[in-house]
Amino acid sequence: MRKKYPFDVIEPKWQRYWLEHKTFAAREEPGKPKLYVLDMFPYPSGAGLHVGHPEGYTATDIYCRFKRMNGYAVLHPMGWDAFGLPAEQYAIDTGTHPAETTRKNIATFRRQIQMLGFSYDWDREVDTTDPSYYRWTQWIFLQLFKAGLAYQAEVPVWWCDGCKAVLANEEVNADGTCDRKGHKDVYRRPLRQWLLRITAYAERLLKDLDLVNWPESIKEQQRNWIGRSEGAEVDFRAENGEVIRVFTTRPDTLFGATYMVLAPEHPLVDRLTTAAQRAAVEAYRAAAAKKSELERTQLEKEKTGVFIGAYATNPVNNERIPIWVADYVMMGYGTGAIMAVPAHDTRDLEFARKFNLPVRVVVQPIDNSDPVGFTGDGISVNSGLITGLPTPEAKKKITAWLEEKGLGKATVNYKLRDWLFSRQRYWGEPIPIVHCVQCGPVPVPEDQLPLRLPDLADYTPTGTAEPPLAKATDWVRTSCPKCGGPGQRETNTMPQWAGSCWYYLRYLDPHNDRAFVDPAKERYWMPVDLYVGGAEHAVLHLLYSRFWHKVLYDLGHVSTPEPFLRLVNQGMILGEDNQKMSKSRGNVINPDDVVREYGADAFRMYEMFMGPLEATKPWSTQGLEGVYRFLGRLWRLYCDEDGTLVVDDSPPTPQLLRVLHQTIQKVTEDTESLNFNTAIAQMMIFVNEVTTQPARPRAVLEPFVLLLAPYAPHLAEELWEKLGHTGSLAYERWPQADPQWLRADTVEIVVQVNGRVRDKLTVPADLSATELEQRALASPRVQEFLRGCRVQKKIVVPGKLVNLVATREG
RNA sequence: GCCGUCGUGGCGGAAUUGGCAGACGCGCUGGACUCAAAAUCCAGUGGUGCUCAAACACCGUGUGGGUUCGACUCCCUCCGACGGCACCA
Numbered sequence: 020m021r022k023k024y025p026f027d028v029i030e031p032k033w034q035r036y037w038l039e040h041k042t043f044a045a046r047e048e049p050g051k052p053k054l055y056v057l058d059m060f061p062y063p064s065g066a067g068l069h070v071g072h073p074e075g076y077t078a079t080d081i082y083c084r085f086k087r088m089n090g091y092a093v094l095h096p097m098g099w100d101a102f103g104l105p106a107e108q109y110a111i112d113t114g115t116h117p118a119e120t121t122r123k124n125i126a127t128f129r130r131q132i133q134m135l136g137f138s139y140d141w142d143r144e145v146d147t148t149d150p151s152y153y154r155w156t157q158w159i160f161l162q163l164f165k166a167g168l169a170y171q172a173e174v175p176v177w178w179c180d181g182c183k184a185v186l187a188n189e190e191v192n193a194d195g196t197c198d199r200k201g202h203k204d205v206y207r208r209p210l211r212q213w214l215l216r217i218t219a220y221a222e223r224l225l226k227d228l229d230l231v232n233w234p235e236s237i238k239e240q241q242r243n244w245i246g247r248s249e250g251a252e253v254d255f256r257a258e259n260g261e262v263i264r265v266f267t268t269r270p271d272t273l274f275g276a277t278y279m280v281l282a283p284e285h286p287l288v289d290r291l292t293t294a295a296q297r298a299a300v301e302a303y304r305a306a307a308a309k310k311s312e313l314e315r316t317q318l319e320k321e322k323t324g325v326f327i328g329a330y331a332t333n334p335v336n337n338e339r340i341p342i343w344v345a346d347y348v349m350m351g352y353g354t355g356a357i358m359a360v361p362a363h364d365t366r367d368l369e370f371a372r373k374f375n376l377p378v379r380v381v382v383q384p385i386d387n388s389d390p391v392g393f394t395g396d397g398i399s400v401n402s403g404l405i406t407g408l409p410t411p412e413a414k415k416k417i418t419a420w421l422e423e424k425g426l427g428k429a430t431v432n433y434k435l436r437d438w439l440f441s442r443q444r445y446w447g448e449p450i451p452i453v454h455c456v457q458c459g460p461v462p463v464p465e466d467q468l469p470l471r472l473p474d475l476a477d478y479t480p481t482g483t484a485e486p487p488l489a490k491a492t493d494w495v496r497t498s499c500p501k502c503g504g505p506g507q508r509e510t511n512t513m514p515q516w517a518g519s520c521w522y523y524l525r526y527l528d529p530h531n532d533r534a535f536v537d538p539a540k541e542r543y544w545m546p547v548d549l550y551v552g553g554a555e556h557a558v559l560h561l562l563y564s565r566f567w568h569k570v571l572y573d574l575g576h577v578s579t580p581e582p583f584l585r586l587v588n589q590g591m592i593l594g595e596d597n598q599k600m601s602k603s604r605g606n607v608i609n610p611d612d613v614v615r616e617y618g619a620d621a622f623r624m625y626e627m628f629m630g631p632l633e634a635t636k637p638w639s640t641q642g643l644e645g646v647y648r649f650l651g652r653l654w655r656l657y658c659d660e661d662g663t664l665v666v667d668d669s670p671p672t673p674q675l676l677r678v679l680h681q682t683i684q685k686v687t688e689d690t691e692s693l694n695f696n697t698a699i700a701q702m703m704i705f706v707n708e709v710t711t712q713p714a715r716p717r718a719v720l721e722p723f724v725l726l727l728a729p730y731a732p733h734l735a736e737e738l739w740e741k742l743g744h745t746g747s748l749a750y751e752r753w754p755q756a757d758p759q760w761l762r763a764d765t766v767e768i769v770v771q772v773n774g775r776v777r778d779k780l781t782v783p784a785d786l787s788a789t790e791l792e793q794r795a796l797a798s799p800r801v802q803e804f805l806r807g808c809r810v811q812k813k814i815v816v817p818g819k820l821v822n823l824v825a826t827r828e829g
Numbered sequence: 830g831c832c833g834u835c836g837u838g839g840c841g842g843a844a845u846u847g848g849c850a851g852a853c854g855c856g857c858u859g860g861a862c863u864c865a866a867a868a869u870c871c872a873g874u875g876g877u878g879c880u881c882a883a884a885c886a887c888c889g890u891g892u893g894g895g896u897u898c899g900a901c902u903c904c905c906u907c908c909g910a911c912g913g914c915a916c917c918a
Contacts, residue, residue, distance in 0.1 A: 352917045700853035
């Protein structure tokens, strides 16, 4: 197909120009307002760039180019989140060193990203696998360790037989399969692990969500993940004297507790079970331990459990209630034990019905509906000292009473767990710790960082819990930095999240070898003003980053409590068949093909024209062609077939000036608010309008090039040059809309009778309300509809409409 | 089950504070140019009725109701889609 304009010449030309002139190098400029615009950096996979990547990148690029032209000092960097399993798996399969695979993939990604003409400052590129980068990832880990926020523990962790590796909780799917490869044999086994004490920051991670401008859905997901709930811990005494502590959010229902439940793993089960029940309880616990999470949560809707033979005393009424063991109570939450109030808890009610346990109503709903199974707020009944109180007051009073008697206290619980931070993999940052028999875990001295990954000949997992690094025996064997005695290096590595937790800070000062970032630079650029990326990172990446950032903040290394001020999630791009793009469906669109055939500007512009940035939307090659045709039409507005400029110096008509200034106004507003699709629609209106006119006045066409520049930067640069300018337009002043041309002299007024449009009047824009009313009533069309009616009410909105409310007479 | 987001032509989508629903693009139809086609340009394009057309009327933003002079927009009910969480006491 013949090209509609020479994008294949223009685009490489300007890309070369920008790189050679370092047009987009970011500088701290005290006189200018700063703007830090960040893309979630990609994992450079072997498959190359996907059309989803450039969606967010184009959005941020447009915004950055727009803001530069509006006088901002803009920081807009790109880099690589390059540790991770695929390169390691490839090494296992082929023997190629992951570093080499990574280098190659990065080269492909860089080429593809550069061919789209994004205005990144390439001198700030970071690569998480580069020792000069991970040196500081390790350094931050040591700060966490020294602050007591990194510790080792023997924890039951998810082990995937297929990957021969430990998985993090979040890497295990709800159906019990492995998130990476879909392996089925995933189960828990206890292993020594590194954990980060993110729970110490639960409250601040929750509260500080109020400081950021993020989509409500993301904030809500983080809140749910942190899972704060207020309640009370209450001590029940078993008959043998053991104290069973429970957590409840409804201390007001204590009088309705008719039994207790311990989690199967609860340590008191052993000590409380009576001889008669021991066999049944042991059998139940053994069965529960074997159950996968899948069985325990998904399939097992029917409650199970066993009475352990023991009783406890309800502290509020001294009632004797039986103790059961059941797997609907989890050891990992609260205290692993509950008081069961079947009348006001759905799960307890199910259990009680199945095992014929008593149900006692202690909360009366306000609307007098059935109290059994009622879990909302109401009025306490049959509840001693709190009888008659509404739920919130009842909670307060009973909690105070418990505290006074030493039987319990108000408590806050979180669902959030500590972050399992070690991986039994090769291709990750080595954890800079030496294990010494004398001194325990000892940090590698900071001046010895980076602790480099040793080369291995064989990357395959050991198959045991020993990580592959254990094979590098010379590397593992070392001396203790503290006492000089024999030591062993930690062989676990960090998870992929580690490098991405702080990369936005390294961009500020990527070549600094004395600190992870220079404090002055940090203060100048932070926080990130706009962060764009996929919603799949809603919880983990963003929560982990926020956690590290807060630790660095507390240690005085960064100046803001939150890293990312504003967050926008770009939507997914589906295939033309409205399905998720995938190789197996054969609906994958390759950016290389698109750029070869239509050019980068058309690709960028189409992705922005598809719809709102946040929306999920299907790819359409015809839609792409429509945008490509538009760019061709735009080109022909300026040049004839030989590429000779046809712009003239004729005085522009008022009509053209009006559409120009409307376009300036609309494009300015919509670019600022990231509504790129409507900004492009307005540019199309402009081009359509100019096309209908014979003249090509420079006074109108030249400012339009600047409006186009953030969207189709190569085309705009080329036209700018043809118009006689030298150098790049990247820092030209953004056009200002002249209000004179936005004001309309006359407006069209809608005249309604009973809410239906019956006539339209063209009147002077500043016509008064009374005058407007007169003219509306004088309209023959309107009079026709008013015949035989009496006007009851007149609504006059100057500049907009007149509505006459009339009723039929007689 | 719970939380969140969202339902607008044949399709992607627009609509400022409650004020002409369907901007812009795709597709489709007709026309110009052409030997012909492609490309390009011009015109039309929510549905229904009125024997065609014009004019006009009525219907129309997932469903049913409500508030209002007026509802895509605000409130309630239900239905559907997508995303997240999931026995969290």
